[in-house]
Amino acid sequence: MKKLKVFVTGADGMLGSNICQQLINQGYHVKAMVLPSRNKSVLNEMALEIVKGNILDIHFLEQQMKHCDFVIHTAALTHVWPRRSKTVMQVNYEGTKNVMKIAGKLKLKRMVHIGTASSFGNGSKEKPGNETSQYNLGRYGLDYIESKYLSQKLLLKNYIDHGFPVIILNPTYMIGPYDSGPSSGKMIIELLKDSLPGYCNGGKNFVCAADVATATVNALSIGKLGECYIVGNENLNYKEFFNKVCKLYNKKFQLVKVPTILVQTLGLYNSIVARIFNKKPTLSYTMTRLANVGQYYSSQKALDELNLPQTPIEKGIQQCVDWFQQNGFLK
Numbered sequence: 001m002k003k004l005k006v007f008v009t010g011a012d013g014m015l016g017s018n019i020c021q022q023l024i025n026q027g028y029h030v031k032a033m034v035l036p037s038r039n040k041s042v043l044n045e046m047a048l049e050i051v052k053g054n055i056l057d058i059h060f061l062e063q064q065m066k067h068c069d070f071v072i073h074t075a076a077l078t079h080v081w082p083r084r085s086k087t088v089m090q091v092n093y094e095g096t097k098n099v100m101k102i103a104g105k106l107k108l109k110r111m112v113h114i115g116t117a118s119s120f121g122n123g124s125k126e127k128p129g130n131e132t133s134q135y136n137l138g139r140y141g142l143d144y145i146e147s148k149y150l151s152q153k154l155l156l157k158n159y160i161d162h163g164f165p166v167i168i169l170n171p172t173y174m175i176g177p178y179d180s181g182p183s184s185g186k187m188i189i190e191l192l193k194d195s196l197p198g199y200c201n202g203g204k205n206f207v208c209a210a211d212v213a214t215a216t217v218n219a220l221s222i223g224k225l226g227e228c229y230i231v232g233n234e235n236l237n238y239k240e241f242f243n244k245v246c247k248l249y250n251k252k253f254q255l256v257k258v259p260t261i262l263v264q265t266l267g268l269y270n271s272i273v274a275r276i277f278n279k280k281p282t283l284s285y286t287m288t289r290l291a292n293v294g295q296y297y298s299s300q301k302a303l304d305e306l307n308l309p310q311t312p313i314e315k316g317i318q319q320c321v322d323w324f325q326q327n328g329f330l331k
Helices: 014-025 058-065 086-105 143-162 186-192 209-218 238-248 260-277 285-291 300-306 313-326
Strands: 005-009 029-034 049-052 070-073 110-114 166-171 173-175 203-208 228-231 234-237
Touching (some): 014 029, 058 086, 070 086, 086 143, 166 209, 173 313, 186 313, 203 209, 203 238, 238 313
Parallel strands (some): 029 049, 070 110, 110 166, 166 228, 173 203
């Protein structure tokens, strides 16, 4: 029996790499798209087909997506500095529009789009946000968040108007292997290297990247078209999360809670200096504002309809650290 073929954009990112591995495990033929300039070593050991290109090149997409059955669109720029960025909007919004157009033109069976939980209103631990919660993070003026929200609206409108076969997954904060940025795992590195001075008042919903990958691949065959699914697991404030890391590695918890006014003043100073010298700040003002927000969500819908696994976040932390150690990020 012929294997079903899946085209994966952003295949060498942390989530993309986990998705490719899960697709292979489930018997799919994987066509992995990476940027021409990207190091694709993460994918070299996987049994898949690699093509180089850019989602802004619609002719490339049409040529490479021919004869595919599905597309999983993970490619996106996650930059939060500067807050406003034409490049981020172009890649995340126009790139998604290109993938959608070609998927429709070629009549692919289904497009699974990776959005973000930030496209829905966040809540408290007692009453976490869900897929019915109104988008409320636009007030922070980040084109990354805005571009993902607009892309989601575009896809859902196409489903309503034309029956375009799309499902949107909205991951929370992912932890796991293949974090070659490093991105989400950077704060774990800083903690284990004793370079993290303290923690802020906020928190996040944390999820193992492998669980998100499993739900994504499941969405090729189950789940409802035209629906969004928040994909997460544990709602933890930063103290709780860092405590978990410390316990796993027999490290004494010595972080101090940094007052909101102090960390935001530091962020404002960093942002001013960054603009003067045109250099990306380690911690911007907007980042410090978000760091004091409880970004808590419920994933009940994905549990019920996508069979989302709920691996304890401790395992994701271990997988993340193991991968960092094997690849020279931690010694």
